[in-house]
Amino acid sequence: MDIKRKGSLEIWTMILSFIVLVFTMLGVCLHIGFVHKIDLAAFNWFDRMFEEPAMNYSGGWFNDIMTIVASYGDVLTFVLLSIAGAIILIVKRYYLLSLWILATVGFGGILGVILKAVFHRSRPYDHLLVDTGFSFPSGHSLSSTLIAMILLSVVMPKFSNKALRFTAYVMIAVLWGSILFSRLYFHAHFLTDVLGGTALGILWVLGMKYIGHLITPFLQKLPLLKKSKIYTLCTK
Template identity: 30%
Template sequence: MFIKRDNHRWRRFAFSGGFFIILLLLIKFNSSVATMMDAVLQSLFTSQRLEGIGWFHALMTFLSFIASPKMDIIWVIIIAVFLWLRQCKIPAIWSVCTLIGGDFFGGVFKHIVKRARPSQHLPTDDGYSFPSGHTLGIFLIAAILLLVVLPLIQRQSVRTICQILLVFAIFFLAISRVYLYAHWPFDTIGAMLLAYAWLQVAEWLYVAWAPRLQRIPMLEDSII
């Protein structure tokens, strides 16, 4: 089974979800501490020295594009097709539902907080700011790859390299959203906390329902 039963899963959900709610409330009620910390952190990644480096700007723009919510849909479809062809039909379905569920909750919290984006943001970055949809989506895509795709790779060294690359992808994507003035730093941190909390729920649902789904004739030959 790709995802094992874990008695500590709900503890991780409580911690990540609790910190997310605290951050949400600080931002929702315009905490001066949160605002100040956001401004200080943003200045670290939006200085004129960084903006003058052409290749860095191009990299940040590229990362932001490939991790956009629309591209996340393409990535998860590719992952699902790959898994389905490898007889991992239930993991394929789980992958799509995990991303859709995460995007749904991200959208709900965006409309609860209704935080404005930084004033310098690009016209293409519309909508509310907290939590970052790009960061939430790429976190879930990386988690899906870690949980149900990388285990199919037999060589441990290759899996380790892929794991490291995925961690760096999340980190630099979060930086790119701040660098491009699309989000405040706490928007990306909140997105990762929300994604991790939702992932604990999605993993629990997989453990609970994957064996039951195997009773469906179309899915009875699926690897779980």
């Protein structure tokens, strides 16, 4: 994909994510009947298909997979991965990229917590006891999307080996999709919670890419960051 097409795709992705985020926020805030019907239809479908699965390793291979991704695809895991990645980048002297990742994941997570407190939405009535806190937006969905989007839009495009790059894309997409699916499978969230968290994560990462691209020249002038290797965030 050429630079111009990639830039255009990111812009349209941001626009679509913004529309989805606003749609879910208004639906939750204003208790719009149409949005409630969507949530109810999705909830009933999962209930009919999987009933009320327990998060353990005694419900078959599919339940085992869902349990794994739900247990380890949480906010803490992605925060630790972000910190570990940032440390590796600091060692390799990519100081600006390290700061960008920490800021993107950190502030994105904080924004999610603020929105949960603002919307104050209760979880589905039969959610697992391990799932606590408010429901909108989904924390698992937001945090996994932040990391997935950083990998897909910032890290993976730099891979020169096409086969390796394609394999990585598929693995990340499958893991990401599995985490999102698990939130509905275990009745941890409504569909709009997952859509809202995902849209917020996509919009946040792509927005932070452009912000990082704009402020990098100024940050390079700071004494502590002058020796930082430059990692291009945007293709424009």
